[in-house]
Amino acid sequence: MRDVRLVATSAIAPTLWGTTYLVTTEFLPPDRPLLAGVLRALPAGLLLVGVVALLAGRPALPTGQWWWRAAVLGTLNIGLFFPLLFLGAYRLPGGVAAVLGALGPFVVAGLAFLLLRERPGGRALLGAVIGVVGVALLVLRSTVALDPLGLAAAAGGMVVMSVGTVFGRRWGTPEGFDRRPTALLALTGWQLTVGGLVILPIMFVVEGAPPELTVLNLGGFGYLTLIGTAFAYLLWFRGVTTLAPTRVTVLALLSPVVAAVLGWAVLGQSLSFGQLVGAVAVLGAVVLGSSHPRRKEETVTAQPVPSIRR
Secondary structure (H helix, E strand, O other): OHHHHHHHHHHHHHHHHOOHHHHHHHHOOOOOHHHHHHHHHHHHHHHHHHHHHHHHOOOOOOOOOHHHHHHHHHHHHHHHHHHHHHHHHHHOOHHHHHHHHHOHHHHHHHHHHHHHOOOOOHHHHHHHHHHHHHHHHHHOOOOOOOOHHHHHHHHHHHHHHHHHHHHHHHHOOOOOOOOHHHHHHHHHHHHHHHHHHHHHHHHHHHHOOOOOOOHHHHHHHHHHHHHHHHHHHHHHHHHHOOOOHHHHHHHHHHHHHHHHHHHHHOOOOOOOHHHHHHHHHHHHHHHHHHOOOOOHHHOOOOOOOHHHOO
């Protein structure tokens, strides 16, 4: 039962990420993807670090090997992933970028086997296959122009996020905190802070100084910072550090489904019969791929595998 609840709460994260497209197009200043990345990550990270400091009664800074681990995870999951994600989104049709992102479970499965010696379950792999097909039906169009730089960015974003997912599973949560939830808050805050600091200089070089923000802009950024980033990534990293990597990655397929449904419900974008079939296939893939494995070796505990801890 606990496993089911953990999967369900982890699924909230990609569901919230599916609202990002709507919020970006309707609330944020145009053509400022890196600004959006900085304002999503950095304030959220500092907020979580501050909350942990209040709870722990001391500065919530990494210690020992967690200095470089937090830097690696923050750079992979946020600092590199956000710019690559936005670059791919701007230079590719959304469907192509979404399909490339849907390939993540296969990359994660391979990395998890190589680095963690965790064999991917048949359900997770079958769910990933169905999910890729479903996402393709949902978002692809017949007239697609493939930009090489966009393809490289979208594929690179998928790879760095996959590597970050596997490393997050391998390292678990930092020691030295009284409770695991507090450790998870600290780990999430560190990653978001590092990621925001990585994107910040890139933003100034590529986009220049931020524009004057309207009340509507501030509302959109507030939602993305608090709900779409701080809350969503806290739930996501909880799943990453606890569930088998392939199982949690399959949940990311929910994001394009939510984006498509919101586009239909709020923006008046049409959904064809094939897209509806694709959405149903993705939902079925998520249920299948994230369901509890039968084989004993596929079951994981809430801590990193002892044989691979350093």
